[in-house]
Amino acid sequence: MTSTPVLASTREELAGLLAAARRSGDCVAFVPTMGALHDGHASLMRTARAATSGPVVVSIFVNPMQFAPTEDLDRYPRTLDADLEVCAAERVDVVFAPAVEEMYPGGFSHGSVHDGVTVAPGQLATILDGESRPGHFDGVLTVVAKLFGLVRPDVAVFGQKDYQQLVLIRRMVRDLCLGIEVVGAETVREPDGLALSSRNRYLDADQRQVATALSRALRAAQERAPYGVPAARWAAMSVLEEAVADGLELDYLALTSPELGEAPEAGEGRILVAARVGTTRLIDNLPIVFDRIAPDARPAGTAFAASTTP
Incomplete structure (x- = not known):
């Protein structure tokens, strides 16, 4: 166990904690999370730690914009004390855990958020999870863009389990010329194969x-x-x-x-x-x-169907 990382809850506190690294040109590595941290998140932190001798920053923010009004925002677990212990064990330097008002000045509501500037993720956000959860990736990319602007990382680490999210974030970084290396870390699984979540x-x-x-x-x-x-x-x-x-x-x-x-x-x-x-x-x-090493013959009696797009 290492010493507890420094906790920042405001933009000003975060900027102050990273000022020395910016002056010295140290590489800043960043792991955005929504908290309720588990071994999968710890793996992302280890990847970030291996990427730099400079500061590793972890954000903990349950982003309301990526939850529809009917989804489990209020139910989503908040475990900050336990999360700080995970971050300490993985030698994280700074934890940024802002309130909703810090990320959405004036507060958040689905009815008014698009009155301001948000990130439009494009057509790729309308398939798969985007089809099932309309507007979800607008919220994801908007908050990630905000966090990138506040942390200003050189490297950002995301899990491959949220693969569509990873592809969209890489596209955002490319299309908006953000100059951040986006690393996709492999999914961590339970012994029975269930992906950690x-x-x-x-x-x-x-x-x-x-x-x-x-x-x-x-x-x-x-x-x-x-x-x-x-x-x-x-x-x-x-x-x-x-x-x-x-x-x-x-x-x-x-x-x-x-x-x-x-x-x-x-x-x-x-x-x-x-x-x-x-x-x-x-x-x-x-x-x-x-590959195509042999023609496929689907056995008889398999009429089960479901969405298989794209």
Whole structure:
């Protein structure tokens, strides 16, 4: 355990804590989070720590703009004291934990936020999670842009579990010429394959077992991917079909290019899945490599269908 990181709650406090690093030209590494930190977040902090001998900054902010009025904003866990312990263990230097009024002066409301300047994420934000959660990525990119402006990092680390978010943030950095290196860290998993998520704590024991179908479906698709995109899709859907009988509600299964376009007939791609178990919405994804070493024949009796776009 290291000494506790310095906690900043205002823009002025954050600027003061980073002033020396800016004067000396030290590399600043940044990990944005919404708190409720777990081993997946700790892995991001280790990646950031390895990227610099300068300061590592972690933000903890539950951003209201990325939650629809019907979503679980109030339910989302707030565990600042425990989060500071995680940050201390990973040698984080500064934790920025602002109030909503600090990030949205005058307060936040969905009705008025677009009266000010926000980030429009483009067409890529209308598919997959963006189709299921309209406006979600407007909120994500707007708050990340604000945090980038306040922290002014050289390197920012995000998890690959939120893969669509990672792709969109990289595009924002590129298109707005922000000059930040965006690192995508691999997803950390439980021994049974379930991707770590702050929302996993909402699952009871039976639901947690059902939730492992997401990672099992992705692995099944990886194994069949050498036989082509249809074979990979069928393998994943076969696993998910069984889980639906146990209470899983599939949102989407998508096989895409690494940039979330159309999946190639042969070459690198991505497979992404989202589903609801009880009231808890979960997402997962993995890289995948397609080939065409044999024609795929989908076995009879597999009429199960769900959204598989794009």
